[in-house]
Each structure stands twice: as structure tokens, then as C-alpha cells.
Amino acid sequence: MAKRPARDPGAPKRNMSAYLLYQNAMREQFKALNPGMTFGQLAKYTSAMYSELPPSEKEAWVARAEADKARYLHELASYVPPPGYDPKGDAIVSPVNTKGGRKGKPEKDINAPKRNMSAYLLYQNAMREQFKRENPGMTFGQLAKYTSHMYKNLTPEEKGTWEARAAQDKARYDAEIAAYVPPPGHDARGVLIEDHRPRKKNNRRPKDPAAPKRASGAYVFFTNEMRPKVLQEFPGIKFVELGKVLGERWRALTAEQKKRYENMAAEDKVRFQMEMQQYTARQAEAAAPPPAQEHYFHDPTAHTYDAFDPYGAASSHQPQFHT
Numbered sequence: 001m002a003k004r005p006a007r008d009p010g011a012p013k014r015n016m017s018a019y020l021l022y023q024n025a026m027r028e029q030f031k032a033l034n035p036g037m038t039f040g041q042l043a044k045y046t047s048a049m050y051s052e053l054p055p056s057e058k059e060a061w062v063a064r065a066e067a068d069k070a071r072y073l074h075e076l077a078s079y080v081p082p083p084g085y086d087p088k089g090d091a092i093v094s095p096v097n098t099k100g101g102r103k104g105k106p107e108k109d110i111n112a113p114k115r116n117m118s119a120y121l122l123y124q125n126a127m128r129e130q131f132k133r134e135n136p137g138m139t140f141g142q143l144a145k146y147t148s149h150m151y152k153n154l155t156p157e158e159k160g161t162w163e164a165r166a167a168q169d170k171a172r173y174d175a176e177i178a179a180y181v182p183p184p185g186h187d188a189r190g191v192l193i194e195d196h197r198p199r200k201k202n203n204r205r206p207k208d209p210a211a212p213k214r215a216s217g218a219y220v221f222f223t224n225e226m227r228p229k230v231l232q233e234f235p236g237i238k239f240v241e242l243g244k245v246l247g248e249r250w251r252a253l254t255a256e257q258k259k260r261y262e263n264m265a266a267e268d269k270v271r272f273q274m275e276m277q278q279y280t281a282r283q284a285e286a287a288a289p290p291p292a293q294e295h296y297f298h299d300p301t302a303h304t305y306d307a308f309d310p311y312g313a314a315s316s317h318q319p320q321f322h323t
Contacts, residue, residue: 006090006091007089007090007091008081008082008089008091010082010089011079011081011088011089011090012072012076012079012089013072013075014072015065015068015069015073016065016068017065018058018062018064018065019047019050019061021061021064021065021068022046022050022053022061023046023050026046027042027046030042030045030046030049033244033247033251034243034244034246035217035219035247035250036217036220036222036223036246037243041243044239044240045240045243048239048240049240076088107192108186108190108191108192109182109186109191109192111183111190112180112186112189112190112191113173113176113177113180113190114173115173116166116169116170116172116173116174117166118166119162119163119165119166120148120162122162122165122166122169123147123151123162124147124151127147127150128143128147131143131146131147177189210279212272212275212276212279213272214272215265215268215269215271215272215273216265216268218258218261218264218265221261221264221265221268222246222250222253222258222261223246226246226249227242227246230242230245230246230249
């Protein structure tokens with residue numbers, strides 16, 4: 001995966017959306033309420049909690065986001081980037097040729113047919129300048145959201161007109177691509193074959209199926225036991241609501257009640273440590289080189305041979321000696 005360009009440490013900190021501000025503010029509280037949740041589950045939980053906020057609370061976060069955006073734009077207006085950085089403080093990276101590395105887009109034959117566009121893209125391109133004139137203070141992102149909103153509110157007849165144009169554009173592209181003869185080194189759509197970027201490598205090492213199962217915490221043992229009971233009590237309960245109920249019931253336990261699950265976790269930790277020691281020993285044994293084999297050879301001064309020849313094979317007869 002391509003890395004983000006280096007950033008000037010003195011550049012203004014980018015503004016955050018309403019959701020990111022909410023996520024950062026609530027992360028520690030949600031982690032404390034749901035100690036057994038994985039990172040992915042916590043992210044889903046935070047997203048669900050944000051979507052369920054009443055309009056008044058959500059508007060408060062939107063207002064904070066607008067204030068943060070105003071702060072960023074104000075700081076950016078007075079920011080002077082040092083040499084090698086763009087106006088936003090990102091390092092300027094020169095594009096790399098196809099043989100030397102990745103480019104932004106695959107190189108394409110200039111004579112290849114122009115790709116067809118969807119109904120929405122045709123509408124967006126046609127209405128962009130008009131919407132910019134009607135809303136001169138809008139940023140690029142706000143204009144994109146406004147355009148999307150306007151398209152969604154078109155009448156079925158109006159939307160049908162754009163869909164018909166998209167169908168015509170697709171027919172045009174299909175006809176042109178059928179007659180197109182790509183130059184050498186290009187695929188059927190005119191993309192330079194050598195310029196195809198390699199697939200992203202998965203650097204994560206696959207887990208050994210023979211490796212011991214990691215130890216579980218007290219809360220995990222509690223949720224494993226309590227989850228089926230909650231599902232039986234509340235059929236069809238949502239994932240987020242299930243997490244909330246489990247968290248509430250865990251917090252309602254007395255120290256004595258929690259002790260049972262803590263003991264289970266302690267025993268599981270000992271189990272994991274013992275299995276890990278055995279697993280590590282097996283891995284080391286498998287990686288060790290095999291012991292050198294000893295071979296017994298004939299002593300020329302003796303009148304008998306050893307039981308094995310120089311290659312380790314058993315002798316089938318005693319050799320004869322002549323004096």
C-alpha cells in the first residue's frame with residue numbers, strides 16, 4: 001500500500017469531520033464500557049452509537065466540525081510552506097515512471113476510446129458550473145454533497161433523461177472499443193500492460209494452526225457464558241444493543257461474582273503459557289539440523305570387517321584375505 005507523503009510538522013493540523021470528533025471524544029468511554037470488544041467491534045459500536053444520536057446532539061458535533069474547519073482554513077491562509085512542500089504542507093513527490101515504480105494512474109493509449117460515464121457523472125459534469133455560480137462560497141466537498149443531494153431529488157422523469165444519456169454513452173463506448181485495435185504493449189482497453197501496478201502484498205504472516213489458542217480475559221469468559229442467555233431473553237437483538245447489555249451486566253457484578261471469571265482467566269493464562277512453552281520447544285526442535293551420522297570403516301590391520309560398509313549398508317558376507 002502506498003505511503004502518505006511526508007508532512008511538514010509546522011503545517012496546520014487538518015480539520016476533522018463531525019464523526020471523527022465524536023469518535024475521538026468517546027473512544028475511551030466506549031472502551032471502558034465494553035472492555036472485551038476488539039478494535040473492529042469497537043469501531044462498529046461507535047459508528048452505530050453516532051448514527052443513533054438525536055438530531056440536536058448530532059448538530060452539536062456538526063457545529064464543532066464547522067468550527068474546526070474554520071480554524072484550519074484560517075491557519076492555512078497564513079501558512080507559508082517550506083521548500084519541497086505544497087500549500088497544505090505535504091511533501092512534493094515527483095511521479096515515478098512505469099519501470100521505476102508506481103504512478104498515479106496506469107498509462108493509457110491517447111487514441112483509446114474514452115470510457116463511458118454513469119448517469120450521475122453526466123449530471124455532475126453538466127451542472128457543476130451552474131451550481132458553483134449559485135453557491136460561490138461552497139467548498140469542493142460541500143459542492144459534491146450538494147450535487148449528490150440535487151440528483152437524488154430529481155423526479156423519475158428527469159432522472160430517466162440522464163439514465164438514457166448514460167445508456168447512449170455506454171453504447172458509444174461499446175461500439176468504439178469493439179473497433180479499437182490497441183498498439184503493441186497495450187491491453188484491449190488501451191492500458192499499457194507494463195504499467196499495471198502489482199497487487200498489494202499481504203505482509204501478515206499466516207497463523208500456524210498448531211499454535212496455542214491465546215488466553216482469554218475475564219470479561220470474555222463472562223460474555224461467552226452470558227451471550228446465549230441474553231439472546232434467548234431478547235430474540236433479534238442488534239449487535240450494538242447486545243454489547244451494551246453485556247457491558248451493563250458485567251458492571252453490575254459484585255467483586256465476588258467477578259472473581260469466578262477472573263479465576264477462569266488466570267487458569268487459561270497458565271494453560272496458554274504451558275502450551276506456548278511446548279510449542280516453542282517443538283518449533284526449535286524442528287528447526288534444529290539433524291545429528292551427524294557416524295560411519296564405521298574397515299580397519300586394514302584387522303582380519304574382520306565391521307558390520308556396516310562405508311555407506312552404512314549391512315555386510316552380507318565376510319571378505320576373504322590372501323596372504
